Amino acid sequence: MAEPRWYYTREEIEKNSPSRLDGMNFKDETIHRWCYTSFLQDLGHRLNHPQKSIATAIVLCQRFFTRQSIAKNDPRMVATICMFLAGKVEGSPRPAGDVLFFSHRLLFNKDPLIDAKFERLKATVFTGEKLVMATLGFDLDIEHPYKLVMDWVKRCVKAEDFRRVGQAALNFVNNMLRTSLCLQFGPSQLGAGAIYLGLSLCKIKYLPCDGDKAWWVEFGISKRQLKEICDQTLDLYVQDFVVPAGARGFTSRHLLCYTAASCTQRLYCLCQLLDHTLQFQLLQLESKNQ
Amino acid sequence: MVMADLGKLNVEEPPPIWGSRSVDCFEKLEQIGEGTYGQVYMAKEIKTGEIVALKKIRMDNEREGFPITAIREIKILKKLHHENVIQLKEIVTSPGRDRDDQGKPDNNKYKGGIYMVFDYMDHDLTGLADRPGLRFTVPQIKCYMKQLLTGLHYCHVNQVLHRDIKGSNLLIDNEGNLKLADFGLARSFSHDHAGNLTNRVITLWYRPPELLLGATKYGPAIDMWSVGCIFAELLHAKPILPGKNEHEQLNKIFELCGSPDENIWPGVSKMPWYNNFKPARPLKRRVREFFRHFDRHALELLEKMLVLDPSQRISAKDALDAEYFWTDPLPCDPKSLPTYESSHEFQTKKKRQQQRQNEEAAKRQKLQHPQQQHSRLPPLQHGGQSHAAPHWPAGPNHPNNNALPQVPAGPSHHFYGNGKPRGPPAPNRYPPSGNQSGGYNQNRGGYSSGSYPPQGRGAPYVAGPRRPSGGGAYGVGPPNYTQGGQYGGSGSSGRGQNPMGGNRNQQYGWQQ
Numbered sequence: 061m062a063e064p065r066w067y068y069t070r071e072e073i074e075k076n077s078p079s080r081l082d083g084m085n086f087k088d089e090t091i092h093r094w095c096y097t098s099f100l101q102d103l104g105h106r107l108n109h110p111q112k113s114i115a116t117a118i119v120l121c122q123r124f125f126t127r128q129s130i131a132k133n134d135p136r137m138v139a140t141i142c143m144f145l146a147g148k149v150e151g152s153p154r155p156a157g158d159v160l161f162f163s164h165r166l167l168f169n170k171d172p173l174i175d176a177k178f179e180r181l182k183a184t185v186f187t188g189e190k191l192v193m194a195t196l197g198f199d200l201d202i203e204h205p206y207k208l209v210m211d212w213v214k215r216c217v218k219a220e221d222f223r224r225v226g227q228a229a230l231n232f233v234n235n236m237l238r239t240s241l242c243l244q245f246g247p248s249q250l251g252a253g254a255i256y257l258g259l260s261l262c263k264i265k266y267l268p269c270d271g272d273k274a275w276w277v278e279f280g281i282s283k284r285q286l287k288e289i290c291d292q293t294l295d296l297y298v299q300d301f302v303v304p305a306g307a308r309g310f311t312s313r314h315l316l317c318y319t320a321a322s323c324t325q326r327l328y329c330l331c332q333l334l335d336h337t338l339q340f341q342l343l344q345l346e347s348k349n350q
Numbered sequence: 351m352v353m354a355d356l357g358k359l360n361v362e363e364p365p366p367i368w369g370s371r372s373v374d375c376f377e378k379l380e381q382i383g384e385g386t387y388g389q390v391y392m393a394k395e396i397k398t399g400e401i402v403a404l405k406k407i408r409m410d411n412e413r414e415g416f417p418i419t420a421i422r423e424i425k426i427l428k429k430l431h432h433e434n435v436i437q438l439k440e441i442v443t444s445p446g447r448d449r450d451d452q453g454k455p456d457n458n459k460y461k462g463g464i465y466m467v468f469d470y471m472d473h474d475l476t477g478l479a480d481r482p483g484l485r486f487t488v489p490q491i492k493c494y495m496k497q498l499l500t501g502l503h504y505c506h507v508n509q510v511l512h513r514d515i516k517g518s519n520l521l522i523d524n525e526g527n528l529k530l531a532d533f534g535l536a537r538s539f540s541h542d543h544a545g546n547l548t549n550r551v552i553t554l555w556y557r558p559p560e561l562l563l564g565a566t567k568y569g570p571a572i573d574m575w576s577v578g579c580i581f582a583e584l585l586h587a588k589p590i591l592p593g594k595n596e597h598e599q600l601n602k603i604f605e606l607c608g609s610p611d612e613n614i615w616p617g618v619s620k621m622p623w624y625n626n627f628k629p630a631r632p633l634k635r636r637v638r639e640f641f642r643h644f645d646r647h648a649l650e651l652l653e654k655m656l657v658l659d660p661s662q663r664i665s666a667k668d669a670l671d672a673e674y675f676w677t678d679p680l681p682c683d684p685k686s687l688p689t690y691e692s693s694h695e696f697q698t699k700k701k702r703q704q705q706r707q708n709e710e711a712a713k714r715q716k717l718q719h720p721q722q723q724h725s726r727l728p729p730l731q732h733g734g735q736s737h738a739a740p741h742w743p744a745g746p747n748h749p750n751n752n753a754l755p756q757v758p759a760g761p762s763h764h765f766y767g768n769g770k771p772r773g774p775p776a777p778n779r780y781p782p783s784g785n786q787s788g789g790y791n792q793n794r795g796g797y798s799s800g801s802y803p804p805q806g807r808g809a810p811y812v813a814g815p816r817r818p819s820g821g822g823a824y825g826v827g828p829p830n831y832t833q834g835g836q837y838g839g840s841g842s843s844g845r846g847q848n849p850m851g852g853n854r855n856q857q858y859g860w861q862q
Contacts, residue, residue: 065368078366084353092353127368130353132360148418149425156414184357186415190443190460193416194365198441201425 117146205251229258252279253289434501476517492681515576526684564622578655608635
């Protein structure tokens with residue numbers, strides 16, 4: 061069997077995706093990416109799936125659209141199928157009917173009628189499941205950075221900082237799922253990026269413990285790649301469609317601040333915009349500093 | 351913005367490049383197996399001419415789409431690459447029908463089946479062992495055991511528990527290579543946080559005491575118990591612990607290995623079902639006594655495998671270092687093993703027909719003399735079919751068995767066997783045994799001491815009961831109307847029921 065190829069360059073993703081060939085521009089596809097990944101995160105939560113299953117669903121869905129076009133496959137349906145499939149893949153299966161039910165509720169803000177149409181949709185899920193698996197060449201074993209990140213943080217970060225660094229890094233892992241990073245880099249490289257961002261956010265200067273070798277070397281990543289991952293992750297927070305409605309009020313102010321190159325400043329701004337956990341931690345940090 | 355309509359999927363085009371190929375790349379030659387899991391075909395890849403096995407994933411009973419067991423199996427097989435583990439070469443899809451039920455064109459390319467493509471293997475260990483006239487040599491047994499342990503060690507290192515080690519899941523090719531197959535019950539585990547796992551795994555006769563006592567946290571040791579059972583079976587020439595149900599299985603284990611207590615197995619009294627099953631009086635360990643005819647090193651190794659306390663049971667790695675494998679006669683090179691006539695290719699339809707007639711005849715006979723059911727049956731049968739596995743009521747008495755569809759003629763395993771019944775093997779197909787009628791297995795006395803001459807040490811191969819003429823090597827015994835396992839007809843009946851066999855279709859009911 062030919063070795064599957066699951067990683068692409070950023071340029072390939074931007075210029076040559078199947079959706080692009082069907083006439084969809086990059087910005088639209090990016091919006092779709094953000095929509096279906098957020099939708100999957102919500103759907104997974106409603107279904108009480110562990111984060112690992114949600115992450116698997118998101119990666120399956122993203123990979124699907126590197127081989128199939130959004131113009132020919134309704135991303136809402138594909139995402140629903142990916143959630144159903146990911147539950148089985150990760151050993152936390154939920155019946156197709158439940159997945160569809162919550163999917164419908166999230167998408168249309170009302171409960172579906174359990175009628176013939178619903179049954180037809182269910183049949184579509186089962187056929188679509190085969191479409192997804194065949195498209196992916198049955199590569200269903202998806203690795204995630206979570207464990208790697210936690211192991212490293214446990215091992216290398218001082219006990220008093222462990223919790224907040226760990227939490228911050230895991231939040232970054234989750235947020236990276238909304239970018240196309242999982243199509244460009246492997247789990248250990250993404251893990252390194254998440255740790256780097258977590259450490260910077262918590263203002264911890266990590267000193268290499270192993271001679272003069274940088275700590276990220278063990279993740280098989282170069283400094284250039286690390287920067288690329290961090291940049292793409294942080295970009296996520298300035299795309300205007302990402303900003304939640306409630307936060308729009310202070311977007312522009314923070315976007316201004318964002319153009320300043322400092323990583324900490326950008327992080328500060330994104331905390332305000334998005335992540336309550338991080339925000340809280342940052343405030344704590346600041347009050348300590350004062 | 352261009353976007354597909356609600357619910358629309360691109361099902362009218364075949365999978366894109368890099369996706370799965372179509373089953374049309376293969377030419378099906380012959381069906382070689384049929385079980386609860388699905389059909390298995392021998393096939394030829396058209397482009398290369400390579401012979402492979404195609405295992406169709408059965409979907410028709412699925413209420414929740416693609417079976418979770420198959421997903422698990424695919425995930426695990428894709429990670430394992432070892433000469434003693436069956437290689438999943440690829441997965442192919444069949445496009446399905448061109449027209450729907452009303453005869454309208456149906457271009458949906460995803461309504462057909464899904465097939466796993468494996469290396470073609472000629473035999474399985476049980477089938478081979480059951481061949482009339484075939485006796486394994488000691489170097490051959492060592493060679494198979496070594497390969498089994500090597501493959502299993504590889505799985506365990508990769509954090510995979512097989513959970514269904516038994517002879518019919520050990521496939522052997524004509525170059526003497528043994529490969530672990532059927533990972534349908536396999537599972538990944540991690541050392542640091544062992545979650546709750548189901549204890550309804552492993553075919554009853556090979557199921558370790560901790561599972562029978564209700565353990566839900568367990569590890570590689572469970573597979574090693576099964577290996578111990580197979581090892582003893584190879585040397586002893588018949589299954590050593592053929593329990594009818596869970597309770598009897600535990601009793602047989604205790605009769606052989608002694609009853610557990612806190613001294614030899616710390617924590618045993620806290621096992622969930624310990625109080626239901628603990629024997630009335632303490633029993634002594636009698637492994638050495640039962641298998642005193644084994645050679646010293648073999649017995650030494652077996653003793654370490656059949657240890658009640660899983661934490662003290664030998665690991666695959668340590669077993670490979672056992673004296674047994676490093677003393678004369680050494681394990682032979684697989685290449686030096688004799689090749690056997692393939693279990694699949696040379697069976698003619700005529701033979702099958704003949705065999706069906708024999709079955710019919712036997713059935714009629716049995717209906718007339720139902721009470722003879724016990725005294726007439728051959729001593730030892732493995733795998734094969736319901737009617738070929740009459741003498742100990744098939745299968746554990748497991749509630750799940752009720753869900754088992756009645757498959758009249760399944761192969762001896764879920765992967766691919768010859769799907770045809772095997773004749774009753776001679777009592778003494780293995781190296782000499784002098785303990786056929788002894789001790790704990792006396793419940794089978796009806797068979798072993800009735801119709802057959804007692805086997806002396808070193809006795810030459812003695813043919814079993816007269817097989818129905820014309821059936822040749824594939825004659826069958828009377829049909830199986832045994833008590834205890836009304837679904838004895840399915841796949842692995844002759845060897846005790848695969849506990850989850852009938853439940854594979856029901857994904858959402860059990861612990862993972």
